[in-house]
Amino acid sequence: MPVMSVDFANKLHSEGYRLTPQRQLILEAVRKAGGHLTPDQVYARVHTRHPAISRATIYRTLDFLCEMRLAVAMQWDGQTYYEIAGEQPHHHLICRTCGGIEPLAPGLVDSFVEAVSRKQRFTIDMDHIALFGLCERCRVGKSASSRHSSR
Amino acid sequence: MPVMSVDFANKLHSEGYRLTPQRQLILEAVRKAGGHLTPDQVYARVHTRHPAISRATIYRTLDFLCEMRLAVAMQWDGQTYYEIAGEQPHHHLICRTCGGIEPLAPGLVDSFVEAVSRKQRFTIDMDHIALFGLCERCRVGKSASSRHSSR
C-alpha cells in the first residue's frame, strides 16, 4: 500500500467512492510514468506488484480517474493514452503527415475558451486536447507521398 | 451499382486507389444517413443490399474514407461515429452533465485556427471537433448529482 495523497482519499470519500489498493496502484503507476500510457502498459506495471488485478479493473479505474478529473485520456493513432491531469492543462498539435507532436500555446487556447464562454455561454473543459493538422515543415515540403499511413 | 460522383472516382484513381462497389455502397450509406452513424449501423444498412460484405471491410473503408477526408470520425460516449465531411466543417459542444449537444459557432473556431497559424505556424485541420464542458443550464443549476455517469 503506497503512501497516497490525502487529497485523493478525501476527494473520493466526499463523493461516496472508496479508496482501494487497486486505485492507489493504478494512479501511482500513471503518475510515476510521467508520460502517456496505454491501458495495457498500465496493466503490465501494476500487475508486477499486484498479480491478481484484472484487466477489467484497469479499464474501469482509468475511466474512473478521468471522471474524477485526475487523469485525462487522449486518442492518438488508434490507441487511447492516459496521463495525469497536470495543474495547467496542456494541449498538443499533431502533424498528420510526419506524426510530430508539438505543444500548443496555452494563451491561444485560453482566448478561444473565453470567447466561447462569452459569446455562446458554454464553459469548455479544456483538460487536454489533441488537434491534427500540418506542421510548418510538412506544409512547406508539400510533396511527400502519403499513402495509407496511420494505425 | 449506384451512380457515384465522378469526383470520388477521380480522387481515388489519382492516388492509386481503386473504386469498388463496397466503397461506393458505404460512402453512399453514410451520405444518405445524413447524421452520424456507428460502424455497426453502416454495416446493417449496407448489408441489406450487399449481404456478402464483411464487417472488416466496413471498418477498413470507414477508416479509408477518413484518410481521404471524405468522412470524419468522432468519439462520443465510448462510440465512434462517422459522417460525411461537409463543405464547411462544423463542431459540437457536448455537455458533460446533461449530454446535450449544441453547435459551436464557426467564426470562433476560425479565429482560433487563424491565431494558431499566425503565432505557431501550425495549420490545424478543423474537420470536426467535439469539445466537452458545461452548458449554461447545467452550469447554473450546479447541484445535480453526477455519480458514475457516462458509458
Added chain:
DNA sequence: CTTCTTATTGCAACTATTCGCAATAACCTT
C-alpha cells in the same frame, strides 16, 4: 477483348474492451 499487376475483399483467428454477477472488502455505525 485478354492478360497482368496488385489493391481490395472475405474469412477466420486474434486482440482489445465491456459487461453481468457473485464474492469481497471499504467505510460507516454502534
Added chain:
DNA sequence: AAGGTTATTGCGAATAGTTGCAATAAGAAG
C-alpha cells in the same frame, strides 16, 4: 472491535475492432 451496507473487484462470457493471408477483381497495358 464487530456488524451492516453497498461500492468495487475478479471472473468469465460477450462484444467490438484488427490483422494475416489467400482469393478476387479493378484498372492499366497490349
